[in-house]
Amino acid sequence: MNRRKFIKNSLGLTLAGTIAPSLITRNSQLFAGDNKTYISYKPNPANWKDDEINIAWIGHATVLINFFGKIILTDPALFNSVGFYVLGTTIGKIRATMPALEFDEIPKPDLVLISHAHMDHMDYKSLKELTKKYPGKVNCITAYNTKDIIEDLNWKTLTELDWGESLKLDELKITGIEVNHDGFRLPGELDRAKGHMLYGRSYNGYILESNGKKILFAGDTAYTEKFKQHRDKNIDVVIMPIGGYIPHHHRHCDPEEALIMASEHIGAKYFVPIHANTFDGDEGFHVPIDWMNKSVEKYDIKIGISEIGQTLTFNAEE
Ligand SMILES: [Zn+2]
Ligand SMILES: [Zn+2]
Helix, strand or coil, X not given: CCCCCEEECCCCCCCCCCCCCCEEEEEEEECCCCCCCCEEECCCHHHCCCCEEEEEXXXXXXXXXXXXXXXXXXXXXXXXEEEEEECCEEEEEECCCCCCCCHHHCCCCCEEEXXXXXXXXXXXXXXXXXHHHCCCCCEEEEECCCHHHCCCCCCCEEEEECCCCEEEECCEEEEEEECCCCCCCCCCCCEHHHCCCCCCECEEEEEEXXXXXXXXXXXXXXXXXXXXXXXXXXXXXXXXXXXCCCCCCCCCCCHHHHHHHXXXXXXXXXXXXXXXXXXXXXXXXXXXXXXXXXXXXXXCCEECCCCCCCEEEXXXXX
């Protein structure tokens, strides 16, 4: 085991609750490509153990999770851009920060978890390359009325989970939950956000549960009180978007709202931000993370990680 130097949570948060301070793997600085942002951290999945939970922010809404040995990859966007997939390339938004792990450094996911069909969350090229590298070996869960986009790919299983529906993958239980977003991939498509409950594209958050530990992955969401229904579930970690609220505040919460939902509505112990520092949002590249770091002291929650590439680690006893 080539365990690298660990440092304590750089935010100096006090230890409270039942989870020990997070450990963050720090690597030498990694240059993220031409005209790209430097990232200082790199996950090291080879060191992860089957009796641990590891949550690593790869970039945007892509999170690599080791949940007691099950590898879960959320909303994989693993290449330089997201958008329309045409003749092997993706035409659309170019990322400013490259993923914290390159495609070939991502371990084989047992489960790819897709929140909704927006281009930055259901990236066809990433899913195509993953299923090419691991043909017939990866399970995929996505939102109601969205699997048609990716059902030509060679999945082990491809399942739509609707709000309130659950599925078990060995010890891991996955439940789809309602968030406040919309689901159309192309303009004009029917959308649950516009009341098309039967034929509209839907959008999910998920609760992952194993061995008494729970992670809530919110996917993409605006502020909503719907999260209050998960208050009594003893959620350990909330992974919540914090960027993109300008100009789309009706679809994306801001960092203050994300912290309110995670701490006051859900009552989680740890907060992990996503949907920031990857594609330029109109609110300004560093604004969401800075705002989150400044505001967190008002709330009864700890920031698990605050930068792309960092990893939150704990085990069943913590
Ligand atoms: Zn979205
Ligand atoms: Zn998004």
